[in-house]
Amino acid sequence: MSGVSGLYLVLLAGVAGYVLIARVPSILHTPMMSGSNFIHGIVLAGAMLALGGADTFLEQVIGFIAVAAASANVVGGFVVTDRMLALFDKATIKKGNYAGISPLTIKSTVETSDSAQSDDVSKIA
Amino acid sequence: MNDTVPLALQLAWFVTTLLFIVGLRRLSSPNNARSGIWLAGLGMLIAIASMYFHPELRQNQVLILAAMSIGGGIALLHAQRIDMTRIPQMIALYNSLGGIAAGAIAMLVLLNVSEHGVLVKSLAVLGGLIGCIAFSGSLFAYLRLRGYFSRRSGFAQRQVAYIASGALVMLLGLILAASSTAHPVLLLLFVGLAICFGILMTLPTSAADMPVLISLYNALTGLAVAFDGFVLENPAMVVAGTIVFAAGSLLTRLMARSVNRRLSEIMYSGFGITDEAEATSTDKDHVNTIDSRDAAVDMAYAGRVVIVPGYGMATAQAQHKLRELTQLLDERGVQTSFAIHPVAGRMPGHMNVLLAEAGVPYEKIQDLSDINAEFSQVDVVLVVGANDIVNPAARDDADSPLFGMPVLDVDSAKRVIVLKRGDGTGYAGVENPLLFAPVTRVLFGDARDSVQDLILAIKGLE
Incomplete structure (x- = not known):
């Protein structure tokens, strides 16, 4: 990726990012932020490469921290975003739009109910 | 470009980027x-799996797997258990981890400077700087939202420290890039x-404004990742990082x-700091309180209730x-709805998520x-x-x-019942005249207990 073609890449990606978020309704701002938090977890690819080339003990320690932290970014970012969006799914189903039902939806509904108070669960279900 | 990277790997990165955008x-x-x-998750999986076929990933494969399972495992357990009310904190925490990863990658590159040219070193310095700032800034934001360091003690030399550390870190960056x-x-x-600078940058911001700053740090991590992507010649990182930076900056402005x-x-600005002493001294006698039974009667015989x-x-x-309360009121023929302010609960959409739950x-x-426009036709507003x-x-x-901030004009309703835990001010530390308005009645107590009392009282009306 030589200098100038890289700049074009940055320019176009920047425009893409701007356009992607420009018309997001405000209720989706939080999921969007969480989703982009997940996307920059791609830093894991770089961290793997950095640790993969580490020779000395110090380099290995730094690389290990990088990979572990980036993995946590990826997994945590994904789970939090998905749990958040599952709640929106549930609201859509209540409204009568059954298109959103999938085995995954049902599973996550059960998960969220577990954390809710037990007396409410029966009423929701 | 990327002579050493096999075509299959480059194609995999392309698919990843495409999946991210879609x-x-x-x-x-x-x-x-x-x-x-x-x-996007599928894209991430493809990118990470394909990295194992990267020619430069020569050694430490076991160490990589171990680090991935430790980091990923802890995050999985943590993110699944965490309460959805803590969303802003969680985003801040995971963002700080992304930031430190970006910073650590840049450090490793700068430890092996002999292999790289000045341009690559400069980009690594920028990536490291921004990554470290995003790390400490988000981590501090996380801690403040958890209730630590909640006093915004604006120490006098803060500005000096801020500027001095900023200037020094840039000087060091120049030396590192040039040597x-x-x-x-x-x-x-x-x-x-750089870590100190990130903390100093976050210090003046109150917990109420923190989501905006978290969004900014999210964008900055994206930028650091993009710089690292340039250094490591990984276009997927460049594109994903830049997209996050652009989207995050716009989101920050919207918020x-x-x-x-x-x-x-x-x-x-250090919002509200000067008023704090004054605001708490307002005497509490002007507040009209109400008990749950009277509040229940107000609501049960109302035509329209807004929460x-x-x-x-x-x-x-x-x-x-x-939700139970609104169902109960609906059964009695009271029209109920929820009014959501765009930033209610510190984050746009936060209340929507919880109510959907x-x-x-x-x-x-x-x-x-x-x-x-409709508040004047509302009989009871319940502020929770x-x-x-x-x-x-x-x-x-x-x-x-x-x-100048748009607010919900609840004071034009016929009755306002405020559920309030203590007699403190809001997150902005500003006194609220609504509490002293003639239409307002305050019901002190934990919100959940108070609503439970209201439910019991309404059931008891038969």
Whole structure:
């Protein structure tokens, strides 16, 4: 990726990012932020490469921290975003739009109910 | 470009980038948002799996797997268990981890300077600097939202320290970028100063404004990742990082605009600090209190009840009880709805998520512009743990620090019942004249207990 073609890449990606978020309704701002938090977890690819080339003990320690932290970014970012969006799914189903039902939806509904108070669960279900 | 990287790997990165873009696009509409995050997740999986075939990934494969399982495993357990009321904190925490990863990659590159040219070193310095700032800034934001360091002690030399550490870190960065040998001590100093700078940058921001700043740090991590992507010649990192930076910057501005503040005010003003002593001294006798039985009667015989939730509903986990309350009122023929302020509960959409969790249907939720014209026809407004977003001073008092922020005009309703835990001020530290208004009655207590009492009282009316 030589200098100038890289700049074009940055320019176009920047425009893409701007356009992607420009018309997001405000209720989706939080999921969007969480989703982009997940996307920059791609830093894991770089961290793997950095640790993969580490020779000395110090380099290995730094690389290990990088990979572990980036993995946590990826997994945590994904789970939090998905749990958040599952709640929106549930609201859509209540409204009568059954298109959103999938085995995954049902599973996550059960998960969220577990954390809710037990007396409410029966009423929701 | 990328002579050493096999074509298959480059194609895999291309697919990853494509899936990221399509995924983010889907995230922007409520109907298929969930499929968006799964598509992006698939892209991530492809990128990570393909890295094992990268020719430069020569050694430490076992160490990589171990680090991935430790980091990923802890995050999986943590993210699945965490309460949805803590969303802002979680985003801040995971963002800080992304930031430190980006910073650490840059450190490793700068430890092996002899292999790289000046351009690559400069990009690594920038990536490291921004990554470390995003790390310490988000981590501090996380801690403040968890309730640590909540006193905004604006120490006198803060500005000096801020500027001095900023200047010093840039100087060190220049040296590191220009020198042809590795300087581990300078590098350590550089990282340490960048971390201090991130904390100093976050210090003046109150917990109420923190989501805007978290969004900014999210964007900055994206930028650091893009710089690292340049250094490591990984176009997927460049594109994904840049997209996150651009989207995050715009999101930050949108969020700042919805509280009618400029980003610079949020970061530098130290909002409300001067008024704190004065505000708490207002005497409490003017507040008219009400007990749950009278409040229940007001609501049960009303024609229309509007509930205004705030962060207090989230901390008290009162959303399930509120849904039960609205069902009970609906059965009695009372028209009920929820009015959601764009920044209720510290984050746009936070209340919507919690009410969806409790099973409140979409059509019961009204936003600021819809409901404000209708408040004069509302019999009872129930304010549940919200403060600044219903503060009439934002509309009427040009001296108020909140002045100009759009608020819910609940004071034009016939009766306002405020559920309040203590007699403190809101997160902005500003006194709320709504509490002293003639239509207002305050019901002190934990929001969830109070709503439970209301439910019992209404059931007992038969």
